[in-house]
Amino acid sequence: MVITGWLTQSVGPAGLLALSGLTTVFFLFRVPVWCGALTRDREPCRKNAHGLLMGCSYQQHKWQKLKFAVVPPKWRELNRGLWVAPEKSVATTAAFCGMISAVVATIDLIAK
16 A cells, blocks of 8 residues: 555655554554564564564563563664564565655655
């Protein structure tokens, strides 16, 4: 939808901003991926999770993933975990593209 909106320019900057925001939120919080949080054995968790920033059904894994996103020294660990599997790589790339699209749409909205 976002790509079509950019190619046709049919939804306008506000519509592109909304679509980009929805795309980013979907990939960060809803797309099905593996959890990837570190277990007690120091291996990545292989349970299913919803979104790149959400953990699996274990509460500790949810907090661990959230801490990776908020605490600056943990960003390196988060970045390493975002590229470990093909589905995470695609979701990470799509989330970054959604963020870039939202920034460009905001600039376009302000300029008009």
